Amino acid sequence: MRNSQVRWAWAKIGPGAPPIKTPEGWLNIFHGVRTQCAQHYVYQLGVSLLDLEDPSKVIAQAKEAILEPEEMYELVGQTPSVVFTSGAVVEDDGEVKVYYGGADTVQCVATTTIDELLHACKHR
Numbered sequence: 275m276r277n278s279q280v281r282w283a284w285a286k287i288g289p290g291a292p293p294i295k296t297p298e299g300w301l302n303i304f305h306g307v308r309t310q311c312a313q314h315y316v317y318q319l320g321v322s323l324l325d326l327e328d329p330s331k332v333i334a335q336a337k338e339a340i341l342e343p344e345e346m347y348e349l350v351g352q353t354p355s356v357v358f359t360s361g362a363v364v365e366d367d368g369e370v371k372v373y374y375g376g377a378d379t380v381q382c383v384a385t386t387t388i389d390e391l392l393h394a395c396k397h398r
Contacts, residue, residue, distance in 0.1 A: 351377025
């Protein structure tokens, strides 16, 4: 995937949590960066769905970020305007806990579901 394919992350994209295997493909939560006011980087999270047999093939991708800095602890800190994932845990009921850093200062967790992530890839 190239940053030209991620309209909200034109500055750069990079890895995030290890991909999550689903019957529909690998869910890949990644980070993307956009610039604001020419020199201020904003780190956000996105999700894409990759082919099970050939993960180099992107099947679908959310058109918008799934998590962006909004809370004070994500906006203000060592590095402002950052949410940067480091892992995800899938619970038996399909809930996904996404662990991420806020402003390179605090460790946070956001919750979603496999279904919501798949839906984001297909319908955003």
